[in-house]
Amino acid sequence: MTFIERTMPPAQPVYVMAKPPRDVAHYIAQQRRLLRINGSYGAERFHVTLLPLGERGSLSPDDLALIERIIAASRIEPVDISFNRLRGNRLAGTGMRNVKGLQHTLVSCLGAGGVALPQYRFDPHLTLAYGVPPQQSASIAPIGWRIDALELIVSHHGFGRHETVCRWPLTTRQLVLPFTA
Numbered sequence: 001m002t003f004i005e006r007t008m009p010p011a012q013p014v015y016v017m018a019k020p021p022r023d024v025a026h027y028i029a030q031q032r033r034l035l036r037i038n039g040s041y042g043a044e045r046f047h048v049t050l051l052p053l054g055e056r057g058s059l060s061p062d063d064l065a066l067i068e069r070i071i072a073a074s075r076i077e078p079v080d081i082s083f084n085r086l087r088g089n090r091l092a093g094t095g096m097r098n099v100k101g102l103q104h105t106l107v108s109c110l111g112a113g114g115v116a117l118p119q120y121r122f123d124p125h126l127t128l129a130y131g132v133p134p135q136q137s138a139s140i141a142p143i144g145w146r147i148d149a150l151e152l153i154v155s156h157h158g159f160g161r162h163e164t165v166c167r168w169p170l171t172t173r174q175l176v177l178p179f180t181a
Contacts, residue, residue, distance in 0.1 A: 014052070015153050024144075025043040039129070044162070051122075064152070080147070084142045089128045089131075091128065099124045102147065
């Protein structure tokens with residue numbers, strides 16, 4: 001380790017994420033074990049990254065407050081997400097149009113509110129482990145949940161920890177009529 005590496009603070013990237021409910025995260029961890037994928041990555045850190053926002057040190061308290069206000073005022077509705085494919089050490093899915101729509105709305109709201117966003121190619125997935133992925137790809141029984149909240153997360157690299165800065169529940173605004181056949 002060089003002098004610069006010893007004196008540099010660890011990376012603290014900030015993200016907007018969707019995290020599975022605790023029971024779903026526990027189920028995913030069980031499935032990961034059955035698939036013989038390294039389990040050192042804690043289930044409490046399972047997530048879908050919707051948008052990276054930059055390093056904590058480059059975002060001022062005013063920047064974070066603006067992001068919080070914009071997301072709190074946005075009209076982002078809950079959507080279902082489902083993974084049906086294992087690709088290496090990641091869960092992937094088909095039919096992610098609603099999830100991509102949620103992410104697009106998030107980007108549009110933040111951009112319209114004046115938040116400078118990094119370039120990001122959104123590919124909805126959930127990482128099961130870090131490191132060299134196993135060379136496996138397979139169909140799996142669907143694993144999913146309803147994304148009913150977004151979280152502003154600081155990832156403490158090297159410490160294996162996510163810090164939740166803010167959480168926004170998503171509310172269904174569209175009235176659903178109970179038609180019967």
